[in-house]
Amino acid sequence: MSREIEFELPVEERDGGWALVGEGVGRFGLVNEYLGYLADRRYSPRTVRSYAFDLLAFCRWLAAEGVGLSDVTTEVLLRFLSFCRQARLPGQTGDNVHSIRDGRSSGYAAATINRRLVAIAGLFEYGSMRDPEAVNPVPRGSERRRVTRAERGGLLGHLARPKPSSRLRVREPKRLPRGLAAEEVKTLLDSFRSLRDRAIAGLMLYSGLRSAEVLGLGVDDVDVARGWVRVCGKGGRERRVPVDREVAGLIQTYLLVERPETAERALFVVAKGPGRGRPLSAAGLRAVFRYHRARAGAPRAHPHALRHTFGTALAEAGVDLPVIGELLGHEHIDSSIRYIHLAPAHVRAAYDAARETQRARG
Numbered sequence: 001m002s003r004e005i006e007f008e009l010p011v012e013e014r015d016g017g018w019a020l021v022g023e024g025v026g027r028f029g030l031v032n033e034y035l036g037y038l039a040d041r042r043y044s045p046r047t048v049r050s051y052a053f054d055l056l057a058f059c060r061w062l063a064a065e066g067v068g069l070s071d072v073t074t075e076v077l078l079r080f081l082s083f084c085r086q087a088r089l090p091g092q093t094g095d096n097v098h099s100i101r102d103g104r105s106s107g108y109a110a111a112t113i114n115r116r117l118v119a120i121a122g123l124f125e126y127g128s129m130r131d132p133e134a135v136n137p138v139p140r141g142s143e144r145r146r147v148t149r150a151e152r153g154g155l156l157g158h159l160a161r162p163k164p165s166s167r168l169r170v171r172e173p174k175r176l177p178r179g180l181a182a183e184e185v186k187t188l189l190d191s192f193r194s195l196r197d198r199a200i201a202g203l204m205l206y207s208g209l210r211s212a213e214v215l216g217l218g219v220d221d222v223d224v225a226r227g228w229v230r231v232c233g234k235g236g237r238e239r240r241v242p243v244d245r246e247v248a249g250l251i252q253t254y255l256l257v258e259r260p261e262t263a264e265r266a267l268f269v270v271a272k273g274p275g276r277g278r279p280l281s282a283a284g285l286r287a288v289f290r291y292h293r294a295r296a297g298a299p300r301a302h303p304h305a306l307r308h309t310f311g312t313a314l315a316e317a318g319v320d321l322p323v324i325g326e327l328l329g330h331e332h333i334d335s336s337i338r339y340i341h342l343a344p345a346h347v348r349a350a351y352d353a354a355r356e357t358q359r360a361r362g
Contacts, residue, residue, distance in 0.1 A: 009060055011052045016045070018052035020059065028059045030069055034126045044235055046212060054119040069127075074137045077120065077168055084113045085170070110172040117168045138168060176338050179309035184298045191296035195254035196268055196280075197288055202247035203229070204306035208314075208328045209241070210234075211285055211303045217267040224252045233329035241327060308339075315339040318349065 009022045017039045019025075019032045034055075038048050061080055062069065085107040107113075121138045128136045180188075185205065192198045203209045203217075213231050221230040227243045243251075251267075262269055262277035270278050285303065293301050307328070314324050325336040 009056065009063065011056050013049075018045075018049050020052070020056060024063060027063070028055075028069060030127055031055050031059060031123065033130075034123050037126055038122075042236070050115065051119040051122070054116040055123060057116060058120055072124070072137050074139055077117075077137055080120075081113065081117070081168060081170070084108050084116065110170040113170045114172065117170075121168070176341055177308035177311060178300070178305065179312040180298075180301060180305050184301055185306075185309060187296040188292060188298050188301040191292040191298075194271065195250055195258045196271060197292070199247060199250040199254050200268060200285070200288075201306060202244060202250060204303055205310055206244040206247055207241045208307050208310040210307060210329075211282065213329070215266070215268065215280060215282060215285060218265040219255070219267050220265070222248075222251055222267060224248045231329065235331065237329060237331065239326065239329055311336075311339040 009020060009024045009028075011018055012021045014021075018035055020028055025032070035048055035052055038051060039045075043051075058080060059069075061083060062072070062076075065076075065079075067076055087107055089108070108116075124136045124138050128134050189198065189201060189205075192201060200214055203214050204211075207229065209229075209231060210233070213233055216232055217229065222243070223229070224243075227245060227248050229241050229243050231239050231241055233239060258271065259269060260271065260277045264277060264279055266279035268280045270276050270280055270284065289301070289303055293299055311324065311328055314327065321333055321336045321340070324330075324339060325333055328336065330336050
């Protein structure tokens with residue numbers, strides 16, 4: 001039976017990194033050392049933040065179960081996996097009522113559970129590296145196919161080889177990216193009133209930027225005259241992306257008319273209220289889209305859906321895979337191939353061309 005947590009254990013941003021804080025942090029000191037190690041390995045700040053919150057969930061569960069990090073066994077990890085799959089989340093009915101969207105009646109999504117398990121596996125692998133005599137409770141599986149960008153970094157990065165992955169994983173359904181219909185896009189764009197919000201939506205829809213990439217843009221990253229934007233994507237990978245002329249015009253007008261005077265480098269800042277002039281946060285961007293989804297009656301119009309719409313349009317236009325990958329900032333071509341599956345016009349054109357070649361050969 002789970003026990004009540006007798007102390008607070010939040011996560012805070014400190015010195016550009018993330019750490020567990022609170023009176024109970026002493027029981028989980030290895031976690032903060034591991035988060036610092038990830039920062040030293042040049043992992044993305046967003047990745048370190050995600051790992052911090054995933055490990056926070058694990059530590060809170062351990063505290064509720066009365067288990068310390070040094071006492072974690074494979075059996076304990078299996079219990080945590082079961083807890084994640086059976087947890088009742090807000091909006092879930094449980095019992096026999098299953099969501100049409102993901103088929104779940106309770107528990108976290110498979111991708112969320114697997115991300116937590118990856119963070120936990122990394123934590124205990126780090127612990128084993130510090131103390132070779134420490135037992136790693138994470139069961140090893142088959143060898144991973146790839147080496148991450150962070151593992152390739154450093155003086156000995158050229159020696160990096162794929163390592164065994166964890167056997168603690170949940171099967172994830174393969175989902176293709178879902179774009180928006182033309183009517184949904186029009187309804188959403190018509191709902192936006194401020195130049196800032198229209199420019200943000202335009203960069204996602206016509207340049208394929210991620211939410212974090214949009215929020216990470218600085219004023220000096222946009223070349224309005226030439227129609228280019230410099231983007232820092234996942235893993236710190238930098239790329240230059242063309243900007244639609246209308247979107248470039250929106251950005252220029254926003255800078256001249258709507259953006260408040262501020263010393264902040266960020267391109268998109270808060271326009272009003274007590275936070276006026278500060279960089280727009282991820283929570284603020286989600287609030288903007290949440291409001292306009294409801295206002296426009298377009299429940300599927302999430303920020304990432306705009307990016308998927310852009311990728312699908314590229315595939316349907318017959319753009320080569322390497323170009324799609326470069327525009328969208330994909331590290332692996334596998335990520336770009338998914339958009340080809342969503343492009344029936346592209347598939348039909350290729351099929352017809354192949355049939356014409358067959359006919360010509362007799």
